[in-house]
Amino acid sequence: MPYFGVLHRYRHLLDIPAHTAQVSLLEGNTLLIPMPRLAKELGGGFELWVKFEGLNPTGSFKDRGMTVAISEAVGRGVKAVICASTGNTAASAAAYAARAGLRSIVLIPQGKVAAGKLAGAVAYGAQVIQVEGSFDEALSLVVEITQRHPIALVNSLNPYRLEGQKTAAFEICDLLQAAPDWLCLPVGNAGNITSYWMGFKQYDRLKTTGLPHILGVQAAGAAPLVLGHPVDHPETVATAIRIGRPARGEQALQAAEESAGRIISASDDEILSMQRRLAAEGVWVEPASAAGLAGWAAEIRLGNIRPHGWRVVAVCTGHGLKDPDIITRTSPAPRLIPAEMGALEEAILET
Numbered sequence: 179m180p181y182f183g184v185l186h187r188y189r190h191l192l193d194i195p196a197h198t199a200q201v202s203l204l205e206g207n208t209l210l211i212p213m214p215r216l217a218k219e220l221g222g223g224f225e226l227w228v229k230f231e232g233l234n235p236t237g238s239f240k241d242r243g244m245t246v247a248i249s250e251a252v253g254r255g256v257k258a259v260i261c262a263s264t265g266n267t268a269a270s271a272a273a274y275a276a277r278a279g280l281r282s283i284v285l286i287p288q289g290k291v292a293a294g295k296l297a298g299a300v301a302y303g304a305q306v307i308q309v310e311g312s313f314d315e316a317l318s319l320v321v322e323i324t325q326r327h328p329i330a331l332v333n334s335l336n337p338y339r340l341e342g343q344k345t346a347a348f349e350i351c352d353l354l355q356a357a358p359d360w361l362c363l364p365v366g367n368a369g370n371i372t373s374y375w376m377g378f379k380q381y382d383r384l385k386t387t388g389l390p391h392i393l394g395v396q397a398a399g400a401a402p403l404v405l406g407h408p409v410d411h412p413e414t415v416a417t418a419i420r421i422g423r424p425a426r427g428e429q430a431l432q433a434a435e436e437s438a439g440r441i442i443s444a445s446d447d448e449i450l451s452m453q454r455r456l457a458a459e460g461v462w463v464e465p466a467s468a469a470g471l472a473g474w475a476a477e478i479r480l481g482n483i484r485p486h487g488w489r490v491v492a493v494c495t496g497h498g499l500k501d502p503d504i505i506t507r508t509s510p511a512p513r514l515i516p517a518e519m520g521a522l523e524e525a526i527l528e529t
């Protein structure tokens with residue numbers, strides 16, 4: 179059967195108004211990739227799958243929520259949408275607004291957005307505005323402006339974003355025929371962890387698919403939910419989750435508690451090292467996307483989690499192509515040789 183995107187597939191399970199139109203780029207239906215070698219490297223005793231959300235149309239999981247938020251906005255006659263973003267929401271909002279013929283405005287923290295995300299937002303035709311400040315400050319501005327002007331807010335404070343993002347939990351249960359034992363994922367503004375937990379609970383009520391423990395992972399330099407207080411100057415190489423005041427922080431903590439999981443932090447080194455390990459198996463994700471699994475690896479290493487035959491799904495939220503600079507910056511430049519056989523042989527045979 180042809181695939182028409184998450185609204186088409188799961189609309190009957192989403193709490194959305196009847197006026198919701200359908201603006202889709204055929205998002206969702208992303209791959210759940212088995213990772214037996216990595217599971218073994220991390221100590222074994224569990225089954226590991228990566229839900230590769232970087233395979234969505236704009237390269238991140240944001241498309242699941244954005245198709246619903248933009249569809250609802252279009253249905254009620256909205257003409258312009260706005261969001262604050264560390265990059266992926268911006269690219270996604272811009273793409274879906276373009277698809278719907280709406281104006282989009284995106285606010286990003288100055289100098290802290292990865293190249294592929296900024297380029298995406300520009301390519302899809304958004305009006306991109308850099309703010310001299312953090313994501314958190316940009317978010318306050320967009321919340322206020324949408325109270326003053328008829329512009330729709332498409333950050334995950336918009337409930338329809340969460341409705342759309344629930345579909346990833348549905349897909350996992352549909353594919354595995356049950357919820358996994360553990361779900362690990364990065365946490366930034368905390369919309370995604372909230373959505374997954376809503377989705378798993380809803381599916382369990384409907385289909386008794388069970389509930390996972392949720393392991394939410396923040397970057398150590400931007401870990402307000404671990405520290406228990408906001409972080410005024412968040413810093414991390416994982417710029418997607420460089421957030422000090424998560425809008426859905428309370429719900430994230432509740433998801434962790436209700437699921438008998440937890441929210442922890444991973445250092446930048448742990449995150450980048452997990453990014454490399456995933457890439458070494460052919461799955462290149464952006465730094466933030468490796469945080470969930472970096473946290474899982476640390477919990478095993480520290481003996482905080484003892485795997486016994488568990489089935490674990492790690493959500494990898496965005497594609498590595500979003501942030502190419504981080505790889506090129508931290509790796510030696512490719513060697514340059516003259517166009518001669520001798521030089522090529524020397525280059526590849528010497529080690």
Ligand code: F0G
Binds near residue numbers: 263334
């Ligand atoms: N992973 C990636 C690649 C992200 O872009 C984000 C959030 C997250 C994880 C965290 O998800 O915010 O729902 O907890 N990016 C937002 C943005 C903030 O503006 O693109 P969350």
